[in-house]
Amino acid sequence: MSSAARETKKQVAEIGEKYKYGFVTDIEMERAAKGLSEDTVRYISAKKGEPDWMLEWRLGAFARWRQMREPDWARVHYPKIDYQDAYYYAAPKSTPQKQSLDEVDPKLLETYNKLGIPLHEQMALAGVAVDAVFDSVSVATTFKEKLNEAGVIFCPISEAIRTHPELVRKYLGSVVPVTDNFFATLNSAVFSDGSFVYIPKGVRCPMELSTYFRINASETGQFERTLIIADEGSYVSYLEGCTAPKRDENQLHAAVVELVALEGAEIKYSTVQNWYPGDENGTGGIYNFVTKRGDCRGDRSKISWTQVETGSAITWKYPSCILRGDDTVGEFYSIAIANNFQQADTGTKMIHLGKNTRSRIISKGISAGKAQNTYRGLVSVHPKAANARNYTQCDSLLIGGKCGAHTVPYIESRNPTARVEHEATTSKIAEDQLFYCLQRGIPQEEAVALIVNGFCKEVLQQLPMEFAVEAQKLVGISLEGSVG
C-alpha cells in the first residue's frame, strides 16, 4: 500500500471518534444580497458569466416556482422556511478556476484535510478524480488530463454551460423537468454549481469520479446541480460524499441530480451523506430536499443508485429510475440512519415503461433515539411494460423504544404480465446479541456498529472500495450514544 493510501486510511480511522466536522473555515465570502427575487437569479447568472439561454431557463423556473407550494406529504416536521431570509449565492472570494492545486487557497486544502479527504492523497489513491465543490464554486479539478485522453468530460457544470452548451441544452432538465417539484424548481432557478459528466460512446470511464460537497457559509442554501450523460455503450461510476460544519441555524439544501443512460450504457451513482444532523436536542442540522432521477433512455441501459444517508436533520430524497428503454435495469440500494431527532423520508421510484424492464430495491432503515425513519417507494408498471419485474426488500431496525420506522410502498401495475414482489421486516437489536458481543470483549458502541453493519451488508457491498471503509465507520459514528 502506498504511503498516501495509508495516510488516508489513518484519517478515515480518525473519523471513527466523533462527529468532528463542526468547524468553519475562515475565508472571505462573496455573497448575493439576502432573499430571492428575479434580481437574485440575474445576479447568480451574471456571476457565472452565463449565456442568455441559461438565464432565460432560470427565470422561467423562478416564475414557475413563485406559483408553487411547498409539499407537505412527507413524514417530516420542521418550522416553516423563510425563503427570503437566506442567501442564494456565496463563493469564496479568491477562487476563480484553478489550473493546479498549488494555486488553491491553503486554508481550503486544510479544510479538506480535516475532513480526511486530502486532495493530494486522493489523487494517488486508487485513481480517483476529485472535483471539489467548496460552497458554490468548484476550486480544484484533478485528473483532468487522463480523462481528456479518454474523451470524458468531467467539469463544474458552470464551466460546461460555457464550453459544451450543446450537451447541456440538450440534457439539462430532460430527466427532472423545470416544473417537477417545488425544490427542484427552486434549484433550477438558483443553482450555483455542481458537476457535469459526459462519457462518450463505448468508453469505460478509466476511474471512479468523485465529488465532495461541503456547505460552509452561514445561512447559505446550497443548490448543486449535477448532470451525468453516459452515451451508448459507456460506463461510469460516480461517487458523491458530503460533510458539513456544525451550525445552529438550519441550512436548506436542495440539489438536483440528473442521469441519462443511452443505449447499452451503465451508470453507477454512490452517495455517502454525512451532513450535520443537529445536536442531541434536535437543534440545528441540514434540511436536505433532494431530487435525484435517472433515465434509462436507451435499450439495455442500467442505472444503479447506492446511498448511505447518515446525516441531515431532515432527509427528503427519492433517487429514481425511469426504465424507458426495453431490457433496462434500475437498482436502488439504500441505508438510512436516523438518530436523536433526525427525520428521514427516503426511498425510490421505479417507473417501468419499456418491455422486459427489471428493478431491484434494497432498503435498510435504522432508527435510534427519538428519530423517525420512513421508506417511501413507488413501483409503477405501465401498460406497455410487458414482463416487467420488480423485487423490493425493506428492512427496518429499531434501537431503543422511542424511535419509529415506517414503510410506505406504493405499487401500481397496469400490465398483467408484470411481477412485483415486496418483502418487509422490522427488527430490534436484541439484548442477547449485545450481551454476546460484550461477553466476547467487544465494547457496546463497537458492538452496535458491528450488528448494524451486518444488517446493512447487502447495501454496503454495493459501494466502491474507497467508500466502503468510510461508510462502515460512519454507520458506527452516527449511532453513538444510541444504546444504554
Next chain:
Amino acid sequence: MLEIKNLHVAVDGKEILKGLSLTIEAGQVHAIMGPNGSGKSTLSYVLAGRDGYEITEGRILFRGEDLAAMKTEERAAKGIFLAMQYPVEIPGVTTLTFLKTALNAQRRARGESDLDAMSVLKLVRKKAAALKVSEEMLKRALNVGFSGGEKKRLEILQMELFEPKLAILDETDSGLDIDALKLVAEGVNAMRTPERAMLVITHYQRLLDYIVPDRIHVLARGRIVAEGGKELAHELEAKGYEHIVGKAA
C-alpha cells in the same frame, strides 16, 4: 482464581441465588450440577456480567479483584469466557469478522496491538481443523443457519482463540450427539492447564464422563446443597436430584 462468597442475585426483583459460596483454584475444573430452575444459568450470567442480574449481597473475587466493579467487556478482556447454552445469531456479520473484532477488542483492552486479518485467519485455522469447523462455516454469518453442534463447536473454538483464565461452559452438552460431545470434550480437555480454571455447568452426568471434574457442586434453590469428587455425579445419576436435594433440605 475465583472466589464467590455468600452470593445473592436477583433478577427483576426476584432472588434466584441465595447465599452461594464457591472457590475455584487455578488448574482446577469444577462442575455445577443441578435441576432445572436451580440458578445454574444465573450463576454463569452474573459471572459474565449480564445486564439485569443484580448482586444484592455477597461478592465475587476474580484473581483478587472485585468482579462487580468490572464491565462485561472488561471481564472478557481480563480472561472470563462464557460458552453459552444458546449462542446468538448475528446476521450479515461473518464468523471470521466477528472473531477478529472480538480478539482485537480484547487485545486493545489489554494494551496489545491489533492483529491483521491474515494473522487472525492463521490463528483460527490452526484451531478450526481439530473442531471440524470448516472454512465455509467461517465465511457464513455468525451462527446463522448453524446446527446445534456447529454452534457449540464454534463456542469452543472461541474459547481456544481467546485463551481465557476462567472458562465457564453453560450446558455445553445440550443438543449434542455423542460424536459432537466427544469432539467438544477433547477441545475442552486440551485447554486444561495449571494456569486455567474451568466451571462446567450441566444438568446431566454424561458430559462429566468426558470432562472429568476435580470437584462437583450440586446447586438447588439458589444454594450449593452438596459437594464432592467426581463420584458424586454417578450418585446423582443413580439416585436422582430429589434424593440429594431432599436430604439437604
